[in-house]
Amino acid sequence: MAIEVVPEWMAQLDDEDVSFIKKFILASGSLKEVAGVYGVTYPTVRLRLDRLIQKIEIGEREGEEPYIALIKRLAVNDKLDFDTAKILINEYKKQKNEEG
Known part of the structure; x- marks a missing residue:
């Protein structure tokens, strides 16, 4: 099998x-x-x-961050509007850059 x-x-x-x-x-x-x-x-x-x-x-x-992929999936599935998704992704990237 x-x-x-x-x-x-x-x-x-x-x-x-x-x-x-x-x-x-x-x-x-x-x-x-x-x-x-x-x-x-x-x-x-x-x-x-x-x-x-x-x-x-x-x-x-x-290789995409799981958080970013999740936000994009939510936007594609109409669970989150695209403008909010962009804001969340940009803030996440900003936080990651500040940490790194």
């Missing part, structure tokens, strides 16, 4: 993200078809895909 290894970027995705990816693949990458499956407009699906891309990019960044 093979042991499955899930890439770090994939482990960061929630069930809804994985479901979206599955539907996207089954629709052969057609955003129009995915929009029909979800019953939403094409721009809504495009926005969802853009956010998913951002999540994956954040998950792929090696």
